[in-house]
Amino acid sequence: MTDTQAKPRPRSSLPVWLPVLLGILVILALFAWFVLPRLRPYQFNGTVIQSEMPSTNFTLTSADGPVSLSDYRGRLVLLYFGYTFCPDVCPTTLADVNKALDQLGNKAEDVQLIMVSVDPARDTPEKLAEYVEFFNPTFVGVTGADEDVRRVATLYNVWYEAHDEEGASGYLVDHTATLNVIDEEGHLKLLIGYGTGADAIAADLDYMLR
Amino acid sequence: MKRFKTRWAVAALALAATIGTVACSEDAGIEISDAWGRPSPSVATAGAFFMTITNNGAEDDALVAATSPACGTVELHESFMNEEGAMAMQPVPGGEITLPAGGSVVLEPGGLHVMCIDKLQDFTEGADLELTLRFQNADDTTFDVEIREP
Numbered sequence: 001m002t003d004t005q006a007k008p009r010p011r012s013s014l015p016v017w018l019p020v021l022l023g024i025l026v027i028l029a030l031f032a033w034f035v036l037p038r039l040r041p042y043q044f045n046g047t048v049i050q051s052e053m054p055s056t057n058f059t060l061t062s063a064d065g066p067v068s069l070s071d072y073r074g075r076l077v078l079l080y081f082g083y084t085f086c087p088d089v090c091p092t093t094l095a096d097v098n099k100a101l102d103q104l105g106n107k108a109e110d111v112q113l114i115m116v117s118v119d120p121a122r123d124t125p126e127k128l129a130e131y132v133e134f135f136n137p138t139f140v141g142v143t144g145a146d147e148d149v150r151r152v153a154t155l156y157n158v159w160y161e162a163h164d165e166e167g168a169s170g171y172l173v174d175h176t177a178t179l180n181v182i183d184e185e186g187h188l189k190l191l192i193g194y195g196t197g198a199d200a201i202a203a204d205l206d207y208m209l210r
Numbered sequence: 211m212k213r214f215k216t217r218w219a220v221a222a223l224a225l226a227a228t229i230g231t232v233a234c235s236e237d238a239g240i241e242i243s244d245a246w247g248r249p250s251p252s253v254a255t256a257g258a259f260f261m262t263i264t265n266n267g268a269e270d271d272a273l274v275a276a277t278s279p280a281c282g283t284v285e286l287h288e289s290f291m292n293e294e295g296a297m298a299m300q301p302v303p304g305g306e307i308t309l310p311a312g313g314s315v316v317l318e319p320g321g322l323h324v325m326c327i328d329k330l331q332d333f334t335e336g337a338d339l340e341l342t343l344r345f346q347n348a349d350d351t352t353f354d355v356e357i358r359e360p
Contacts, residue, residue: 084254088320092320130252167285174294175296177296
């Protein structure tokens with residue numbers, strides 16, 4: 001092999017395979033950018049519950065009369081436990097859910113938020129209705145006798161405890177602040193923790209309503 | 211492309227914030243910024259105020275009390291996740307929020323807040339509610355808290 005006789009290639013002519021290689025690279029990049037993310041399974045922001053056991057039905061009292069979980073079969077139910085004296089955690093969550101429903105557009109009609117009061121002594125059904133409807137007119141608030149509320153909370157692994165405070169609050173109620181998402185067939189499918197944020201809640205609900 | 215633009219916007223904001231902070235750091239004392247409260251219905255008898263408190267002084271200070279014509283009582287509270295994994299709330303331990311010299315303390319949802327108990331004015335979107343903060347060392351400061359979505 002000797003190249004002493006080879007004339008230097010003119011600078012302007014690039015090897016023919018170069019545009020082909022570039023073309024392939026561009027196609028690969030586009031594939032990686034647009035197609036690969038769609039092939040990955042959806043990653044929930046909440047915690048997925050894979051029990052096939054149907055959620056236990058319950059009936060509590062709203063301002064418009066008795067409300068049962070089974071009334072909302074066929075829709076996604078967001079079951080939340082809170083109280084109207086709660087100034088921080090509950091309003092944050094309810095406002096986040098409202099924002100998430102906004103993002104879902106028409107699909108929001110297939111979602112029902114129910115807030116169960118963990119403070120039945122102070123929260124009347126009327127007070128609860130006014131409270132939850134402030135955040136979204138479709139939200140429903142329910143309460144009941146102490147033991148009935150406690151039973152429902154226990155069914156959904158919700159812990160709550162009132163504690164007296166020296167200040168003006170009288171007492172405060174610490175409570176599990178998780179949104180329980182019950183699917184259209186009545187199975188608990190997802191737990192969304194406090195602070196998940198509206199966008200992440202909307203993404204999970206949107207996927208469940210696909 | 212959108213992400214790229216957002217990144218530049220964030221970088222520009224961070225730069226602006228840095229310049230702003232440097233420009234203000236010569237003023238001694240307490241500085242309140244971004245004071246807000248979430249709109250809430252009148253049946254909710256309690257509300258919360260959030261803000262960033264910066265202590266530009268050379269000495270540590272502490273937020274010890276607050277008053278407002280919009281509230282029957284104002285207390286300093288904190289939300290936190292307790293050992294049961296539940297969200298809990300309590301008056302701040304020791305009754306005060308420490309403000310380290312040259313540092314900022316952020317009062318935000320799920321954490322520290324100024325709690326307005328027995329609301330006397332409506333927390334309607336756009337309202338400005340007067341709040342006075344009392345400190346261990348610095349003079350009282352009175353300012354408006356804007357009621358709005360974060």
